[in-house]
Amino acid sequence: xxxxxxxxxxxxxxxxxxxxxxxxxxxxxxxxxxxxxxxxxxxxxxxxxxxxxxxxxxxxxxxxxxxxxxxxxxxxxxxxxxxxxxxxxxxxxxxxxxxxxxxxxxxxxxxxxxxxxxxxxxxxxxxxxxxxxxxxxxxxxxxxxxxxxxxxxxxxxxxxxxxxxxxxxxxxxxxxxxxxxxxxxxxxxxxxxxxxxxxxxxxxxxxxxxxx
Amino acid sequence: xxxxxxxxxxxxxxxxxxxxxxxxxxxxxxxxxxxxxxxxxxxxxxxxxxxxxxxxxxxxxxxxxxxxxxxxxxxxxxxxxxxxxxxxxxxxxxxxxxxxxxxxxxxxxxxxxxxxxxxxxxxxxxxxxxxxxxxxxxxxxxxxxxxxxxxxxxxxxxxxxxxxxxxxxxxxxxxxxxxxxxxxxxxxxxxxxxxxxxxxxxxxxxxxxxxxxxxxxxxxxxxxxxxxxxxxxxxxxxxxxxxxxxxxxxxxxxxxxxxxxxxxxxxxxxxxxxxxxxxxxxxxxxxxxxxxxxxxxxxxxxxxxx
Numbered sequence: 048x049x050x051x052x053x054x055x056x057x058x059x060x061x062x063x064x065x066x067x068x069x070x071x072x073x074x075x076x077x078x079x080x081x082x083x084x085x086x087x088x089x090x091x092x093x094x095x096x097x098x099x100x101x102x103x104x105x106x107x108x109x110x111x112x113x114x115x116x117x118x119x120x121x122x123x124x125x126x127x128x129x130x131x132x133x134x135x136x137x138x139x140x141x142x143x144x145x146x147x148x149x150x151x152x153x154x155x156x157x158x159x160x161x162x163x164x165x166x167x168x169x170x171x172x173x174x175x176x177x178x179x180x181x182x183x184x185x186x187x188x189x190x191x192x193x194x195x196x197x198x199x200x201x202x203x204x205x206x207x208x209x210x211x212x213x214x215x216x217x218x219x220x221x222x223x224x225x226x227x228x229x230x231x232x233x234x235x236x237x238x239x240x241x242x243x244x245x246x247x248x249x250x251x252x253x254x255x256x257x258x259x
Numbered sequence: 260x261x262x263x264x265x266x267x268x269x270x271x272x273x274x275x276x277x278x279x280x281x282x283x284x285x286x287x288x289x290x291x292x293x294x295x296x297x298x299x300x301x302x303x304x305x306x307x308x309x310x311x312x313x314x315x316x317x318x319x320x321x322x323x324x325x326x327x328x329x330x331x332x333x334x335x336x337x338x339x340x341x342x343x344x345x346x347x348x349x350x351x352x353x354x355x356x357x358x359x360x361x362x363x364x365x366x367x368x369x370x371x372x373x374x375x376x377x378x379x380x381x382x383x384x385x386x387x388x389x390x391x392x393x394x395x396x397x398x399x400x401x402x403x404x405x406x407x408x409x410x411x412x413x414x415x416x417x418x419x420x421x422x423x424x425x426x427x428x429x430x431x432x433x434x435x436x437x438x439x440x441x442x443x444x445x446x447x448x449x450x451x452x453x454x455x456x457x458x459x460x461x462x463x464x465x466x467x468x469x470x471x472x473x474x475x476x477x478x479x480x481x482x483x484x485x486x487x488x489x490x491x492x493x494x495x496x497x498x499x500x501x502x503x504x505x506x507x508x509x510x511x512x513x514x515x516x517x518x519x520x521x522x523x524x525x526x527x528x529x530x531x532x533x534x535x536x537x538x539x540x541x542x543x544x545x546x547x548x549x550x551x552x553x554x555x556x557x558x559x560x561x562x563x564x565x
Contacts (some may be wrong), residue, residue: 067291067331068295098306101303101307102386113311198292
C-alpha cells in the first residue's frame with residue numbers, strides 16, 4: 048500500500064518541480080574571428096515565436112497595419128529592446144566554457160532587428176577576450192534562459208574558424224527530469240537556489256578544432 | 260463494482276510506474292512542450308487572420324485555445340497537485356471532485372479576464388506589469404493558498420488519528436458513537452472511524468470547495484493573459500474572452516481525469532485494505548500524507564517564485 052501511496056505522490060508531485068516556458072526562441076550562434084583566427088566575439092541571433100512577436104510589437108503599438116512588416120523607423124525603435132533590463136542571472140541567456148572554465152562575455156551590442164515569416168528576429172554581439180582554439184580543446188556554448196521562461200533551441204552554429212567543427216547537443220531531457228525530480232524530492236536547502244531549472248533543458252554547441 | 264474500482268486504481272498505479280519508472284514523464288513533458296510550441300504558433304496565425312478580418316478564423320482560434328489549455332495542463336501545474344492530492348486524501352464523491360476541477364479551471368479563466376481588463380484597461384498597466392503580477396505575486400499567493408489546503412488536510416488527518424486512538428472522548432462529539440457502516444469497508448474492523456457517509460458529507464462544506472477553487476484560480480495562466488492582451492489590443496475582445504474560457508475547458512479536460520484517477524485510486528486501495536482490516540487506521544494517514552505532499556510541494560513553489 049505504501050508503495051502505491053508513494054507512487055501516487057510522485058505522480059502528482061514530480062511534474063510540479065518543473066516550470067513551463069512561455070516564449071520559444073530559435074538561436075543561431077556565429078563565431079567572429081580576428082585577423083589571427085582567434086575568436087573575439089559571439090554573434091547571437093534570436094528568432095522569437097510568432098505569438099511573442101505579436102506581443103512585443105503590440106506593446107509598442109508597432110505594425111498597426113498588421114502586415115507583419117516593419118518600417119525602418121520601427122526597426123530603429125525596437126533595436127536593443129531585448130538587451131535591456133536583464134533580470135539577475137539571465138546574463139543574455141548565453142553561457143560559454145572552455146577548458147579553463149567559464150568565459151566572460153562582454154556587454155551585448157545590438158546589431159539588427161527584422162521580421163522573417165511573421166517572427167521577430169534580433170541579432171546582437173557579445174565580445175570575448177581573444178580566444179585561440181587549440182587542437183583537442185573544446186569550447187562549449189550553451190544558450191538558455193536560467194528561469195526557463197523562454198525555451199531556447201539552438202538551430203545553428205556558424206562562422207567556425209578553419210578546421211573547426213561544431214556539434215549541437217540537444218538537451219537530455221531524461222537526465223534533466225531526473226535531476227529536477229531529485230531537487231524537488233530532497234529537502235536540500237539548495238533546491239531553492241537550484242530552482243532555476245533552465246540549465247537542465249539547455250542545448251549546447253561543442254566546438255572543437257583539428258589544428259593547422 | 261469493487262473489482263472495477265480496484266482495476267481502475269491499479270491502472271492508475273501502472274500509469275504512475277510507467278511515468279516515473281520508465282521515463283514516461285519525460286516523454287510526456289517533451290510531448291507537452293512540443294505541443295505548446297506548435298499551438299502557440301498556430302494561435303498567432305489565427306490571431307493574424309482575425310486581425311485581417313477573416314471571420315472564419317474564429318472557430319480555428321477557439322479550437323487552438325482548447326488545445327493550448329490541454330497541453331498546458333498536461334505539463335506541470337498546481338491545479339493537478341491540489342485536485343489529485345485532495346482526491347487521494349479525502350473521501351470526496353467523484354462527481355463532486357470532477358465538478359470542482361471544472362469549476363477551478365473556469366474560475367482561473369475568469370481570473371485571467373479580470374486581471375487583464377483591470378490591469379490594462381482600468382489601471383493602464385503594460386503587458387510586462389500584468390504578466391509579472393501573475394507570474395510572481397499571484398503565483399506565490401496561489402501556491403501559498405494551496406499549501407494551506409494541504410496543511411488543513413494534515414491537521415484533519417492528525418485530529419482523526421488522535422480521536423481514533425481513544426483521545427478526545429471528553430468532547431462528547433457526534434463521532435463518539437458506533438456507526439453501522441453500510442459500505443462494508445469498515446464492518447470488519449470494529450473501529451468507529453471508517454470511511455463513512457459521515458466523512459464524505461464533511462466535504463460538502465462549501466468552504467472547502469471554495470478554498471480548492473480559489474487556490475487554483477488566483478494564478479491565471481500566462482497563455483490566457485497573452486491571448487487576452489492581444490485580442491484587447493486588436494479590438495477583438497470577445498474572441499479572446501471566449502477563447503480564455505475555452506482554454507479553461509481544455510485545462511479541465513486534464514484535471515477532471517486526474518480527479519477521477521485520484522478518487523478511483525483511493526477507493527481501490529481502501530477496498531483492498533478492507534479485507535485486512537487496516538482501512539480505518541490508514542485513512543487519516545493517507546489524508547495526512549496527501550496533505551503533507553501538497554503543502555511541501557507548494558511551499559517549494561512559493562520559494563521558487565519569490
